[in-house]
Amino acid sequence: MSEPICIGVLGLGNVGAGVLEVLDRNADVLTQRTGKRLVVKTVLVHDLHKKRSVSLGSATLTVNAEDILNDPDIRIVVEVMGGEQPAYDYICAALRAGKYVVTANKEVVSKHKKTFFELARKHHTDIYFEASVGGGIPIIRSLKVGYAANQVKAFYGILNGTTNYILTQISEKNQSFEVALKTAQELGFAEADPTMDVSGLDTAYKLSILAAVALKSEVQVSDISYEGIEKVTLHDIRHAREMGYAIKLLAIGQQTGRGGISLRVHPTMIPLSHPLAHVRNELNALFMVGDMVGEAMLLGRGAGSLPTGSAVVSDIVDIVFDMAYEEPKRTQRNLEPHYEGAVLVDAGTVASQFYIRLWVADAPGTLAKLAAILGEWDISISKMMQQSVKNEVAELIIVTHSVLEKKMRQALSQIETLPEVKDIASLLHVGLDEGGL
């Protein structure tokens, strides 16, 4: 048997432990596939004395990153610490040393992918990040390799297990947001501080990575319009279901046909006839439209120790195949060779149907005034329903036909000033109609 491939792992939390377990449990299969023994030599942690649930085998624990970054035997560095720093510094140091890098860290990849691609190219190495989007689902590899013959016209992703779990529980068990969040935390699907998930930021990081992979565009999260699920209520989810929709937090990427791309994250009412409407609990999915393949969907576990470990180890396998070639025959195939700044279309100029839930005075003339303002902005109504009346205030639901978002918002700011309007409780996008489907 030839020399083993030595791996250094930065971090031994959920994902780090999963990586070690996958390498250990499937050692024979991995050796058969790669022709090499894959050996974890050193693992970086914060706390040497913490009890670990995973067997370390022959690996040594360290609190000194230099033990990995300066070790010439270690050819692959796996970063599974999380956060921007010191992960960024360690990844740069590993690439500068000519080591291959695998990371599961969406934040650092989203913010620094351009620097990583440039450094990797300069030092004749590569960086892989399959686990950073969709956990165990091979979304990145599918977009890069499986659908390589296509131009991706559009994709729609449920990429955050925490928010999908919460929305599913609210819908199926009639729970409030707070109760569903607490259950998600108890089951380990949500962090103690769930802000990054619930606000849509986590999904926006993943969207910017998919923009690089599927649309070959460099985009930062600060350029993406994102909205979370904080304002989605049990009320809206029930009304949506009665009308034949499920509410999901979607990451949306579309070629607009105007030479630009549109990237957005927001809760969306999806028709129950669409497969994305049936992605339940902590599962993730990506629905894509390629110009040749048509519609396709990937579904699976978007998080968890072993699913995420599986994605990291599949990257390691890919790297070992690449290592079989000596320079200059190595492919550096994971880098984006034609990767450019994107022309991003303003979210306000994208058309969609909208669902509006508002509380209005239950008095003659109210509906006529609302309809008049919508008419002024060329917004036509697809459905209007009065739900309930309490103390002479009625709950009204309006679903519009397709309209530019900025027009919708302008009309609503005018509607808000009507004395008959007590509260505009919700505004949600309806359907996946524009730009791709």
Ligand SMILES: NC(=O)c1ccc[n+]([C@@H]2O[C@H](COP(=O)([O-])OP(=O)(O)OC[C@H]3O[C@@H](n4cnc5c(N)ncnc54)[C@H](OP(=O)(O)O)[C@@H]3O)[C@@H](O)[C@H]2O)c1
């Ligand atoms: N959890 C998932 O299901 C999942 C799925 C997809 C992607 N990811 C991504 O994978 C990464 C890791 O997530 P995780 O859930 O495994 O995190 P985690 O459980 O918090 O583990 C982090 C690990 O990194 C170590 N660490 C952190 N900062 C360190 C530092 N400055 N120096 C030395 N060691 C340090 C910690 O050491 P100690 O153990 O000594 O404290 C711990 O072992 C994140 O980027 C996350 O977004 C996670």
